[in-house]
Amino acid sequence: MTSAAGAGQAPEDVLVALADPTRREVLAIIVREGGATSTSLAASLPVTRQAVAKHLAVLEHAGLVHPHRIGREVRYEADLRPLKRTRQWMDALTAAWEHRLSAIKDLAEGSSTP
Template sequence: MSENKPTRDPFDAIADPTRRQLIRLLAESGEVPLHELTVHFDMGRTAVSKHLTVLKEAGLVVDRRVGRETRYKLNAMPLREVQDWLAYYTHFWTTNLMRLNLFLQEDEE
């Protein structure tokens, strides 16, 4: 496997819908060569490869050479940072919506 020292923010990497779709495909499929990923997009191999490079720089993808092809695999650990960040806002919205509900119930009485 290649060296995978994250140099890019995972939030930046998942900001693009194409990269989010690549993450989903890799999560569903395991280790996949570039040509199998490319068929899911309306773009060439070079463009898909550039998106994979961004994901790799964020530590979200690892790759390894098998003969003449490169296979890509998801490393979901950097998504933990995203999940932790979102968890705060889940709590924030749950708490505030409960307060709003109580306020509306009091207003009805």
């Protein structure tokens, strides 16, 4: 794993983490509430605390959440920077495809003219 700030998280880690609807809901709750424990998350979801802990581990690996120990509890807070970097990667990929498609269109239109 990379640094605690999530720097350099690979887009595929973020995409894998967000592929599961339960993980998306876990992240949404953490963002909405400003943080949460696995126990409070389990109370809000139709899954066990152990299942929530596994989902949190995937989100943490992607750099989307970070644990903070407060006494006996571990509170998770969101870090959406990896999501922003993934969006930037997707935007660049989209722009490259649009450029290629435009070039193909120009080529096709140019060759269809007598």
